Amino acid sequence: MTRDPDGALAGAYAELIRCLADADEYAATDVALGLLAAGVPAERVLLDLVAPAQAQVGRWWQANEWSVAQEHAATHISERVVAAVSSYASPRPHRGRVVVACMDGEWHALPARLVAEVLRLRGWHVTFLGASVPAAHLVSYLHRHDAQAVALGCAVPMRLPQAHTMIEACRRADVPILVGGLGFGADGRWARRLGAAWAPDALAAADLVGDEEALDTPSDGASRLADDEYPGLVQRRGELIDGALAALRERVPATRDYTPAQLDRTVEDLGYILDFLAAAVYVDDVTLFDEFLDWLVQILTSRGVPAGSVGATLGHFAAELRDFPRARRFLTAGRRILVPAAGG
Incomplete structure (x- = not known):
């Protein structure tokens, strides 16, 4: 293992940012694989390199410094880097199945993909269903495949009504659920309103997913949701x-x-x-x-x-x-x- 993973990650971050700006997916993949070869844990490559670089891309788009096309290209490259890290570090699962998906109408799939890969690194058998999964399709999948838990991602709060539908559908299927993403508020307040356990990041999700008691979260106001x-x-x-x-x-x-x-x-x-x-x-x-x-x-x-x-x-x-x-x-x-x- 490298003696200075923090220093290696800092240098790699600047290099990855340049690769994203140049839309060079091969060089970007080499940056991540170089860290893995040097002994930096895959989890850190995902969470301390790919995730912050993608967050910076989002900030550039918001400030109108990057176009939508540039943001899409960078996101595609980040997804390729995650896939390369996943292929390099591919432990055999020794724990139960966890299904990871994005809310119906939610197309920001990379954060949920990062959670899925961290869970996989922790030994879970992970099924990643990707972006915008309709509630009926998710429930149908759960009926066909036993799952110990479902992790749902939501990046934008306007999808909260759909999130509530999916949370309730999972509850009816008797599968524990946790949620994450800024769509539930920076402090998870809307997750609690909808009656779901909330994880602020991938590491917290990995800690929560196996804790059935923590996943049994009552709503703090779901009765107020049913009005005209x-x-x-x-x-x-x-x-x-x-x-x-x-x-x-x-x-x-x-x-x-x-x-x-x-x-x-x-x-x-x-x-x-x-x-x-x-x-x-x-x-x-x-x-x-x-x-x-x-x-x-x-x-x-x-x-x-x-x-x-x-x-x-x-x-x-x-x-x-x-x-x-x-x-x-x-x-x-x-x-x-x-x-x-x-x-x-």
Whole structure:
């Protein structure tokens, strides 16, 4: 084993970042394999090299320093590096089966893949189902294959309603479940709301997965999730987007000349606002919507879109949702948050 794994990892990180920027998957793989050959544990290569490098890629995309294409290319390379590490260090499983998957609609699969590989290194027989697994398909798989636990990843909170469906489906299949990812909040608060054990990282997931008592987590407020506002918002989503787009064209005439690509992006952003609002209503937590707005403003301002345009859209939605008191309250609070952002 190398005498200075921390130093080796620090040097390798800078080298891997260069490989990701150059879209050089062969050199990137060589960086990881070189560490393994020098005796750096595979777990550390995954968690202290690949994971932080991919997080940096995400920050560059958010700051508009990297395009979507660059981010996708880097993510593909990171996945290739993980596959190479997995092939190099491939211990035979001596523990039970764990199924790892992403929530229905969740396409950020790399974090869940890292968890799967850490579990595999710890001796578990791991089945990785990948991105966006529908609840019915997951349950069908669990009926065919005995599993000691299911680990589900969610990177964005707007998928929490789908997460709840999957959590409940696993419970009905009598399979213990744990969840992870920023989609459940930085402190796991929404995991607890949905009644699931939460792991802040892959190491915590590896510790939790075999602890059935810890996985038996009661909900701290699931009864509040069953009301009429969430399904009403989902039902009116298309109508609300169309109305907000028409209002935007009236308010900002330049938007009438948008290219098809600009129009698609605008419709997508309007949909995100409604999806995060619906998720916040679902878990009854305004901070979910507030945190999304902070993120959205950072994204838009880095791309030259004024924050004030978001505030006006929130006002339009609030006027349309007169029979949705919680949604209106969240929208009003969101507009207050956007005032200083617009002024800055």
